[in-house]
Amino acid sequence: MSPEALNSLFSILIGFAFAGALVSGFQVFATRPAGFGLLQQGVAPKTFAAVPFLVFAAPFIIMRNTLRGARLENRRFEFVMMATIIAGFWSMMSGTFFLMTLRATGVLG
Template sequence: MTPEALNSFFSIGIGFALAGALVNGYQAVAQRPAGFGLLQDGVAPKTFAAVPFLVFAAPFIIMRNTLRGMRLESRRLEFVMMATVIAGFWSMMSGTFFLMTLRATGVLG
């Protein structure tokens, strides 16, 4: 396995772990699951605060909604595969950004 592929897999894992931690932390504090409905409160400070949160929490929310929809609504396998690819790519991008931020601040060498 090439170092670039290993780095990509590591970024995907970090992105999903970060998304899961954010969503579970939100649920522990707010006593309700996080979702894209946080953006439907109109023009308010908490709506603007939800945007950066959702940028990093989206992979977990996409996969949770997809797997739940597969069970409850019998969604087709193609839709589930497409959502998984989108969530994986999003996770890789947010994980890469998070790792780059840690490297820039000197936390990682």
């Protein structure tokens, strides 16, 4: 496996792990699952605070909603595959940003 492919895989895994940790933390404190409905609360400070949270938590939320919809609503394979690709790409981007931030702060070498 090439170093670039390994780096991309690591970014995807870190992105999904970070998204899962954010959503799990939200669910512990809010006692309800996180979702994109956080943006539908009108113009309020907590709506603006939800945007950065959702930027990093979106891959987990997309996959959770997709897998639940595939089970309950018998969604087509193509829809599930497209949502998985979108969540994976989003996870890679957020994981890359997270790793770059760790490198910039000196946590990673």
